[in-house]
Amino acid sequence: MDLSYYPGCTLKTRALNFEDSAIAAMAVLGVNLIELPRWNCCGTVYSMTDDDLAHHIAPVRNLVRIAEQGSDRVVTLCSFCYNTLKRADLLMRNSPEKRNTINTFMDDEIDYDGQVEVVHLLEVLRDDVGWEAVARKVKTSLEGLKVAPYYGCTLTRPQEIAIDSVESPTVLQGLMQAVGTTVLDFPLATECCGSFEIVSDPDAVIERAYTILGMAQRKGADAIVVSCPLCAHNLGHKQAEIAGKYSDFTGMPIVYFTQLLALAVGVNPEVCRFDLNFGGVEALLRDRGLIPQRV
């Protein structure tokens, strides 16, 4: 199965570990993620004020590009891209007046009225591939690895674009169980990491990260599994500082779901770029014998 793939800004820079592992793992599962030949930044956030139509242009232009390239379905890996593209699509489907204004403004483009279905990779894995098919492809079971699933904000909020239950999502659990890990009950699975406040108030984000990481540690997690590059950054990059401030915190590996999937279905660990992860993922996987010892 071929699927149009929209990467977004961070997948091409800081989250190569996310992108490379996803493409390789999905190929093993028989899904070819084909990057759109032409795309632009989605704007990262969906504009929430009623009259701010200008900021919907970026995501809608991407949807137009996708339709133009002959696709009626696009998959994202980044949770923020998913949210912004999906909500823009919904706006264009449901608000005739705004759709007309936006289409008229972009008069050099084809009209967009919802020709494209926006999906997140976790939905493809659950609904198109299925957990049993994933489990059948597992070459190296990740048995013994205890993971805390972390969804963040943008996959399950708001309700109308949620890929799963708003308050109790299970999609990450389904995937992680299929690859053999033990999935912990994680009460903070959908609590925000502080998001873009990292730009203006990094101290507040450190507190958020400590709350979430500390809970995972108390639950006995070996790692937190994420699907958002901003979550990965906020939970990961200041761990040394957090450990310095709070003596009960000793570090927590942060890993993308696609990396564990790739590892389980037999993708070369070098492709997964565990060297780009925060919190000691390489050490954890070496310790468990899941990746080779460094020479």
Add this chain to the structure above:
Amino acid sequence: MRLEISLGRLRNEFVAKITELSGQDINLCYQCGKCSAGCPMSFIMDLLPNQVIRSVQLGLAEDITSSRTPWLCASCLVCTVRCPKGIDIASVMEAVRQIALRRSEDFIDPAGLERDTVAELPPIALVCGFRKLTG
């Protein structure tokens, strides 16, 4: 605090603008506090989310525009999905930010960020932060 409640205050320009930008009927709020209970950033807010909504109901424009709360809101939408009255509280916060940003009152100055900070942050954080906190 003594507070005069008058029709003029309850229907002032600020309340009208918030209602227009957010598309929300603020008066539906009965102050259950669920938004504040679930808010991940409430621990550093000077006004809790339900207090912001109450202040809008009472037309207390200055209390809101002088508060840091709308700028600490991370738009995680927990309040929005949990509001029993269906108010999109995160959109109300966005409306407050937009009123300031449209007056060129930016919350952060991108040029003032340390070079190391910019180098450390992934693009998603920078684009998102600038979209939310600058006009």
